[in-house]
Every structure is written in C-alpha cells, then in structure tokens.
Amino acid sequence: MYVRLFAAVWLLVCAFLAVVAWGFQAPFTYDPVGPRAYPLLLLTLMAAAALWLLCKPASEPTLPISWVLARKVALCVAALLAYAMLFEPLGFVLSTALAGFSLGLLFNGRVLLSAVSGLLMGVLLYGFFDYLLDVPLPLGVFEAFVGN
Incomplete structure (x- = not known):
C-alpha cells in the first residue's frame, strides 16, 4: 500500500x-x-x-522498511544534496569524485576502490561532457590551473 x-x-x-x-x-x-x-x-x-x-x-x-534501509536512503539523499551544493564551488571533477566516493562507501564498497572509481568517474565524465559533447562544466578549484 x-x-x-x-x-x-x-x-x-x-x-x-x-x-x-x-x-x-x-x-x-x-x-x-x-x-x-x-x-x-x-x-x-x-x-x-x-x-x-x-x-x-x-x-x-x-517488505517493511527497516531503519538500516531508511538510514541509507537518508544518507544517499544527503550525499546528493551535498553534491548539488558543492558542484559550482568545487567544480565538476572534484564534486563528482567526492559524491562517487561517498556513495561507494555507502553501498559497502572498499575505501580504495571507491576513491579510485569516484576519481575516474569525475575525470572521465568531465572529458566526455566538456570535450566530446561541448557542454561547459564548472572547474571550481581547478580554475586557477587552467588558463583561458
């Protein structure tokens, strides 16, 4: 119901x-x-x-909703809200890497694998969107390193 x-x-x-x-x-x-x-x-x-x-x-x-599942859902929503809030200040690559890392840990991933996959996801998706699809994404903290 x-x-x-x-x-x-x-x-x-x-x-x-x-x-x-x-x-x-x-x-x-x-x-x-x-x-x-x-x-x-x-x-x-x-x-x-x-x-x-x-x-x-x-x-x-x-199945009834357990407290463990409700906690995971709340943490997932909090991680996605943090991603949305940090998207512009930190930039796409860093905020996506942090979101991928935190969601990987939330779903019982290993620390090193979650960190590597989050970083790869941020870098590869940035390359895909910025260079292949021509969608400008914020660089955030990396703006100082890129001369335009």
Whole structure:
C-alpha cells in the first residue's frame, strides 16, 4: 500500500515538475536541444517507473522498511544534496569524485576502490561532457590551473 501511495504522489510531483521544466528557456542558444530536454527526459523516466509501481500486480509481499534501509536512503539523499551544493564551488571533477566516493562507501564498497572509481568517474565524465559533447562544466578549484 505504501509503495502505491508513494508512486501516486511521485507521479504528481513529476507532472508538476514537467510543467515547470517545459518553461525553461535559454537567453542564447548554447545547446541544440535546449535546456528543457534533460529534465524532461529524467522526469519521463521517473514517471514511467512510478506508473509501473502504481500498476504492477500486488502478488509479491512488500517488505517493511527497516531503519538500516531508511538510514541509507537518508544518507544517499544527503550525499546528493551535498553534491548539488558543492558542484559550482568545487567544480565538476572534484564534486563528482567526492559524491562517487561517498556513495561507494555507502553501498559497502572498499575505501580504495571507491576513491579510485569516484576519481575516474569525475575525470572521465568531465572529458566526455566538456570535450566530446561541448557542454561547459564548472572547474571550481581547478580554475586557477587552467588558463583561458
């Protein structure tokens, strides 16, 4: 029952956010698809998942939410909020590396492997977005090392 209630509320939230995202306009054209494509794509995927949760057969028993799971969800949300807050000041590479590291540890990863994967994710995604897709990303603390 709680899953269907959550799915219904989340579907309404997705619809509201889609209306907000539809109005995104850029003062100048820097991207061929515009600023609304990415949020609308994510909202469509989330709405599809919410519809599936809402309409799936209830033949499977639902497990009660444990405190361990609730703690992990809260820490995951806190890590993603910290990522959003640190994105501009620290830059894409460092904030993505820290988020990847902390989420790796949260899901029981080893310290060294979480650090390496977080760093690789930050550097490789920066290269992918900045050099291949031409999407400018903030450098943050590395801005002093790059002369433009």
